Amino acid sequence: MALFDLHDVSARYNGRVVLDNISLCIAEGERVALVGRSGAGKSTLLRLLYEQCAGTASLLPQEPGLVRTLSVFHNIYIGRLNRHSLWYNLANLIRPLNKEVDAVRAIARRMGIEEKLFEPVGQLSGGQQQRTAVARALYQASPILIGDEPVSAVDEHQARMVLENINENHTTVLIAMHDTTLAIAYTDRIIGLRDARIVLDRPTAGMTPVDLDDLYRT
């Protein structure tokens, strides 16, 4: 059964066409990478897909949406705000409960930010912030993850670690990324966008980065 289903969808931004008659089907369990140059329409497409699943997905927008003055713990905890009562949330805001700290710490450890757990996110490096955002998405534990460049600010080693964790924790994964090698290694379907259109859509099996060069050629 198709989880996402787009039929002849177009979108404009400031009068410019950013998506031009896109049709797309994505089934549950698929891991899809959106590739293409900046401005090809990846972010807009992800936003449309996120709207389609109406909040049942964890979202990792390009701007990570972190609360800079809150600690790493609180930013990760936000991923489960909907699972607890207001009073429980309030108590954790003022003084984190041990039970929650332990659960969040386990995820932070996997993302390599455990020692920063109680530092305000605003004081972390770009890479640490990005990993905090990923940790929040993992903690949210939705079946679907939609991510816009979730590994743009970390090195390759960490990028692999992040993508492995994402794949382990979510059954359906949709991510936009620049790095074609990683896209091929960690997803099983690649959708190539160019000038607001889908110009490529095929399984990654047997693919090499060279096959994607056309997308980036001027």
Place this chain on the structure above:
Amino acid sequence: MTSTARERAAARGQPSPMVRTSVVFVGIAVLAAFAADIEITTADPWSEFGRMALGAVTPDFTATERLAEAVAMTVAFALLGVTVANICGFALALAFHVRAVRVGCAVVRAVHELFWALIFLQIFGLSPLTGILAIAIPYTGIIAKVYSEILEEADHAPLRIVPAGSSRISVFLFARLPEAWVHFKTYALYRLECGLRSSAVLGFVGLPTLGYHLDSAFRQGNYAEVSALLIVFYIIVATMRRWMHRRLLPVYLIGAILMMPGGVDISMANILRFLGSDIVPFPLRMAQSIDGATLAALGHWTAAMFTEEALPGIVNTLILTMIALVVSGIGALTMFPLISPKFFGKRQRIFGHAVLVIIRSTPEYILAYVFLQLWGPSMAPAIVALSLHNSAIIGHLIGRHTESMKIRADAPRGVNLYAYDILPRIYPQFLAFLFYRWEVILRETAILGILGIPTLGFYIDSAFADVRYDRALFLIIVTAALNIAVDTLSRRIRSRLRLKTTLDNG
């Protein structure tokens, strides 16, 4: 892209809109100066000055045995008033999209805390409620507006990622409040500093704060005591950020509540008489029924009030405000280099900082009071007091602003640097600060009437003194309307000139 007004003016070889606006305001101030009464009426304007100066350098901390109590009272009223205002202001900030809330806040903040005090004195007498409400009510209006702007400007990105189905309050607490909270804390501290000044000044209408003791010390010519009181006040204000810790706040608040003077009966009959009868315009109060004759009498009453008191009050208030605004601007542009690292070395700047701190920590009401003692009642003391205080505030902000400015290594120095580099660069920021202070200067101008200068406050104070509360209330409403009008005009000018329209500390 549309070209800005500035670019279009430049293309035509005309001065920029900012320069033109400045010239218009200076022109208005010059005209106002011709109309203003700035005569010095005392026979020997400097006779008291020697004794004041002597008192200033020989503070006598033993002159009042109640010095400590006066200081504690000043802090207590400020703390309670500002705390109440923070709670109410925060709650109203959440409802600031409601038009009625916005209008209500604009109205309550357009009335100066001294006028609120004069009103509550009639209702509650010299009870603690009078002082607390006089600070809390106008501050609530100000805080609601500022907090709603802070919430508006806070980063909205976290709202996108919160999981669906989270309760609205949880989302607010986690995704919106934390970012605004930092700014709330900074602003609340700044408000407390203003609250200390307001609280001190409330003493002049009889509350047991510093102003009360200042007033009696001035009257007795005991300037050594005046100087001791002011020095303690400066220390309290200057060290506020050291003693004002979040954890200590509950202790302070309990202390403040315990300190409040008791034993003043609040009479319900008094309150009802004030609200139900005293403030009702005289012709209505006297009328048996609302008929044509009553309405005619009311019309006559209103017209007479307007032409005999409101109009002269408005004219004088505006004359004084315009002069003080322009002189403040000139003063600020003269003073800011004193604390700017672009003009003076570190040691020299200590002097500049000391001068600016003292001038801006002294409430303009007290400065005006001092100059009135010297020169007698005319606009001159008020102009000097308002201009000094406001130039020091704006000069301080501009001076701090120049600290972070980058200047190329081969830039000119001294006057050339000032005229060709710094001044053109700070001018938009300077105008933004100055126009932001416009309404504040107007509020203060009205208040200085209580000291005998015939601005609106003079007529309001006289009406209270004559127990004609209907007239007092009418004039307070006129004053509030004038404030709102100037505030609106100032906002229009700022947005037309594309000056940054919100300032989180003014």
